[in-house]
Structures are given as C-alpha cells and as structure tokens.
Amino acid sequence: MPEGLEAEIWRRSMQRLVGRAIERVEADERTVPDGFVDAVVGERIAEIGRAGKVVLVHTSGPSIGVHLGMTGRIVVDGAAPIERLEYSSGADRPEWDRLLVWTSGSRDPAIRVNDPRRLGRTSLDADLRHLGTDLLAPDRDELEMALARRRTALKAALMNQVVVAGLGNLCTDEVLFVAGLAPDRAASSLEKADLDELVSAMQRSLPVMLERGGSTEGLIDPDRRRQLGACPRSGCGGALRRSTIGGRTTVWCPSHQR
DNA sequence: CGGCATGTTTCGCC
DNA sequence: AGGCGAAACATGCC
Numbered sequence: 001m002p003e004g005l006e007a008e009i010w011r012r013s014m015q016r017l018v019g020r021a022i023e024r025v026e027a028d029e030r031t032v033p034d035g036f037v038d039a040v041v042g043e044r045i046a047e048i049g050r051a052g053k054v055v056l057v058h059t060s061g062p063s064i065g066v067h068l069g070m071t072g073r074i075v076v077d078g079a080a081p082i083e084r085l086e087y088s089s090g091a092d093r094p095e096w097d098r099l100l101v102w103t104s105g106s107r108d109p110a111i112r113v114n115d116p117r118r119l120g121r122t123s124l125d126a127d128l129r130h131l132g133t134d135l136l137a138p139d140r141d142e143l144e145m146a147l148a149r150r151r152t153a154l155k156a157a158l159m160n161q162v163v164v165a166g167l168g169n170l171c172t173d174e175v176l177f178v179a180g181l182a183p184d185r186a187a188s189s190l191e192k193a194d195l196d197e198l199v200s201a202m203q204r205s206l207p208v209m210l211e212r213g214g215s216t217e218g219l220i221d222p223d224r225r226r227q228l229g230a231c232p233r234s235g236c237g238g239a240l241r242r243s244t245i246g247g248r249t250t251v252w253c254p255s256h257q258r
Numbered sequence: 259c260g261g262c263a264t265g266t267t268t269c270g271c272c
Numbered sequence: 273a274g275g276c277g278a279a280a281c282a283t284g285c286c
Contacts, residue, residue: 002264002265003264003265005264006264053264053265067265067266068264068265069266070263070264070265070266071263071264071265117263117265119266120265121266159265161265161266168264168265169263169264169265170264171264214264216264222264248265249262249263
C-alpha cells in the first residue's frame with residue numbers, strides 16, 4: 001500500500017500527536033534498531049515530517065523513521081486514515097502489529113504500525129541525504145540530471161529513491177501514463193520537452209491521487225491493472241498492456257506512451 | 259497449489 | 273569502481 005502519497009496521508013493525520021510525550025513503546029525487535037524503545041520513551045513529539053516513503057516522527061530526542069514496506073499501515077489514535085488494504089483482507093490482526101506507541105492521555109496507542117508481511121522497518125536518525133527530489137515537489141533540473149546519468153529503463157530510474165523520493169510502482173505507472181512516456185524508454189533518452197511533460201504530469205496527477213486517497217486512485221487503478229482493456233485516455237483508442245519493467249509489473253498504453 | 263503483491267537489500271555480473 | 277537486474281526476504285491471498 002505505501003508509496004509517498006500514503007506516507008503523506010499518514011503524516012497529515014499524525015499532526016495531532018505533536019506535543020505529546022511518549023510514555024510506553026512495544027516493538028517487534030526484528031523491525032526496529034537495537035535500543036529503540038529506551039531511546040524514545042520519555043521524549044516529546046516535536047514535529048511530524050516525511051522523506052519520500054518514510055514518515056518521520058521528530059522527538060525531543062532522536063527522529064523516528066517509519067517505512068511501511070509493501071503491506072504496512074499506520075493507525076493513529078485507534079483510527080486508520082487509510083482503511084483499504086488492496087492486497088490483503090484488511091483483517092488487521094494484532095499479531096501483525098510491529099510498533100505500538102502510547103502517549104500521554106490516550107488509551108489507544110497513538111501510533112500503531114500493522115504490517116502482515118513485515119517488510120517495513122523503523123529507524124532512528126536515519127541518513128536521508130541520498131534521497132532524490134520529492135514526488136510532491138519535483139525539481140525539474142535535479143530530475144533531469146539524475147535521469148541523464150542512468151542507463152536503466154525510465155520506469156526503473158523513477159522508482160529508484162535516489163532519483164525521485166516517494167514514487168512506487170503504481171504512481172510511476174500513473175505518471176508515465178499521464179505524461180505519455182513509454183516506461184521502457186532509456187532514462188537518459190528524455191529530451192527537454194519530455195522532461196517538461198514528466199514534471200507536469202507529476203504536478204497534475206499526484207496531488208489529485210493524494211486527495212482521493214492514495215496510489216490506487218489514478219486512471220491506472222487496481223481494476224485496470226488486473227483487467228487491462230481500453231486505454232482510459234480520451235481519444236486514444238489504444239489497449240492497455242502488461243509488461244515487466246525494472247522487475248515490476250507495469251501497465252501502460254503503447255499507443256500513446258512513446 | 260502456483261503465482262503474484264503499493265518495497266528494499268544483497269549478490270553476482272558487467 | 274560503480275551501476276544494473278535478478279534473487280532473496282516474509283506473509284497473505286486468489
């Protein structure tokens with residue numbers, strides 16, 4: 001579920017936690033660093049941030065980085081900002097809880113990270129300097145330089161967090177679809193006009209998906225990813241295709257993406 | 259049962 | 273040396 005858009009939704013929903021003190025923490029030792037609990041108990045939550053797909057809980061002590069892997073989600077004060085779990089039943093079983101944070105004056109955990117597949121990780125003061133331009137505020141020149149030095153397919157480059165922080169499989173397919181760029185093009189083959197189109201597509205499509213609820217809310221939605229069928233771009237008349245690019249299932253329209 | 263899944267890290271090969 | 277693709281990781285679901 002989590003790409004940068006989901007992380008942003010959780011970041012916003014966690015603003016209410018600012019100012020509270022962390023009173024108790026339970027963590028799955030396999031998904032947090034050594035000494036994690038002792039390092040954060042007693043600290044006050046100062047600010048909630050985001051870096052790409054990572055939700056950052058800045059405290060009066062260390063900064064906690066929550067990465068949700070493929071299937072993780074965050075429940076805030078007992079309420080889930082994102083209920084829908086596309087690739088699981090949504091059962092939300094207690095044994096899938098990986099991190100529980102209780103704060104002053106709350107009965108439910110203020111933060112509950114639930115992750116069936118356990119590919120998510122929690123970090124302390126992680127070095128985030130290697131991340132590329134953010135998916136919700138793309139810097140055209142930075143993106144141009146990053147893409148120019150890649151020799152992979154365009155899609156693989158965009159999903160690399162060093163190139164763009166926060167883009168995952170679904171958002172990348174959506175952005176390329178809107179931009180009219182083929183995912184299997186060489187990343188370094190983009191011309192000025194292609195770059196403009198790519199940045200514009202990110203600026204137009206990602207905020208809309210964000211407001212609608214996340215990565216599954218684009219034109220290339222989960223139903224189309226399964227069923228394929230006609231290209232949803234008006235006047236295109238092409239047919240969606242499924243390919244493997246950059247090791248990931250890719251849905252695109254060879255008719256208008258070039 | 260086989261295959262697939264919104265992600266990252268590791269390994270081996272250029 | 274550094275970057276790339278495939279495999280590994282871990283678990284649930286169709």
